[in-house]
Amino acid sequence: MARLWIPLLLLIGLAMPASAAELTADSVNAAELRNRPPAEDKMDPLAIRAEVLLDRAHVSPGEIDGRFGDNARKALAAFAAARGLSSGSNLTPELWDALRQDQAPAIVTYKITRDDVRGPFLKKLPRHMEDMKDLPRLGYTSPREALAEKFHMSEALLKALNPRSSFEHAGEEIAVANVMKPDETVPEITRLDIDKQAETVQAFDKDGNRVAMFPATVGSDDKPTPVGSFKVESIDANPNYRYNPDYKFKGVKARKPFDIKPGPNNPVGVYWIGLSIGQGYGIHGTAEPSKVGKTESHGCVRLTNWDATFLGQHLSKKAVVELR
Template sequence: MLRSLVAAVLSFLAMTPVIAGGLDPAAINDAAMPAKPTGSDKPSSSIVKLQILLDRAHFSPGEIDGKLGENAQKALSAFAEANELNLDKTITPDLWDKLTATSDGPAIVDYKITEADVKGPFLMKLPAKMEDMKSLEALSYTSPREALAEKFHMSEALLNAINPGKKFDMAGETIAVANVIGQQNAMPVARVEIDKARQTLKAFDASGKLLAFYPATVGSSEKPTPSGTLKVTAINRNPTYRYNPDYRFKGVKSKRPFTIKPGPNNPVGSTWINLSAEGYGIHGTPDPGKVSKSASHGCIRLTNWDALTLSANIKRGTPVVFLDRPGEAIAPAQSRPLARSSRT
């Protein structure tokens, strides 16, 4: 009888997937307040939950990857600032309670992959050079897994980790995903503020209340963003990228203009928010994991989903203020020529 019991237990264990680091949906949904807001290379259930809560509260940690990196820490700090709460070496119960109260529902939910998710078309490989993109019919995702990860604001590594043995290219397959779809409320954004030094974008209402926060890649030393105040002049979804050889981007040898078709892996992602200075805009990116970690061509780069959310909550005429230094006084936009950058 004992031998039969042992055999039954071993059989059950063999059918039960082993999740590295305890990153199974139940562990994430049941996770308690993280003990310390410190970074780690190892994903944890409590940080996955923290990032999802921040995302749903409009304080984006960027790509949800289960690690409390720089972007997640900046988002947590901004949330504490907006709610007049302290954030020192530990996350306080008051801060955690305030965050969990911003939205309802579990952090992780089941999702059944649809025919549309796997239909494509998908790129065999995303070219590394812009010039090699111009002949493509669309800058699509490279796989259903990439598309699903972006749809739920997750890194592909985290999507894999909480779905061991799952096939992302099979319609009807049920997978575990971050519960972020339809979780955010509309925001009355009256002003956008971009901090060049901190690589952040903040959205405020008419009274000056901080409504939303996004990590951003803001220009570069080679092609800095402008100073002062610009305005939103247009919002384009699924933009076409137009390269002007006068930009002289590093690594681009073409001396003739060319265009790159729309798609989430377009150089400006799936959303372009045009600003009132030629060649400047706020846009998405084909590489969400590098937001605020690599230079842009002078524009303001967000994850595709953050750019889409921001575009849905602003309108033409919304002022966009650029801060050269944290806490500086807001000045009018400069009249001098501006550095060139990417545009649609």
């Protein structure tokens, strides 16, 4: 009877699909569009490579999670439109060839630094805003969270590519998304077009050329974001967050204003771009990048921290913002 188990196990192993544990830098970098589109329901080497290439082209897929979902399709549609290509949100051979003009590897090796693991890290991020106000900083909860955000990745994907890593030791080499382009020159952004229905932010230079596109969470039924033409009033990195009881956010019981210290897990993330709408409206980062474009906001325009940082660093203080 025991002998029968050996061939049976071999057959089961051959029948099983590739698991996240088998995901490697080589499998991602060699991924090609063949007879199937990138997967949406599981981590897929082709989806990862496409997401990284879109990120490098400044049409952000949001959090790179290895699944070709709605945010990746928005990015692909923007990439296609900018190049006059058809097919919209479907990855066709024509679009894949255009994406692959960037021949840089999608996954590269990174050596963890002392700064990456120094902290301090939060033991746990409080669920309620009132519980955040006494913390000295709203930092990351672990080196893994910090490294995932640094490379625009989900923690799950980072772990899948590095199943044996603890992410806690300086000098350790790990596989990460190749999203850094340190020598790139980016033009100043002078106009933003925010589409509430599509949940996108498009950024343009003074000549009308699109510089970048980001997925966004824009308002909610309870607190819809106003429409119209507005101006940028402030651009602040590492902002404090001030809660006003007049906001009447669900789940917040405080009757007096309070402040929350800066940090990537601050309610508005690492960047705040104030708009001339008033009443605390602005564009900002988030502590939950996986939810961008998928949940509601408190009326503001929410981006991932890295997209908010890119925008804040290249946005003119005289920029016009069109909300529609």
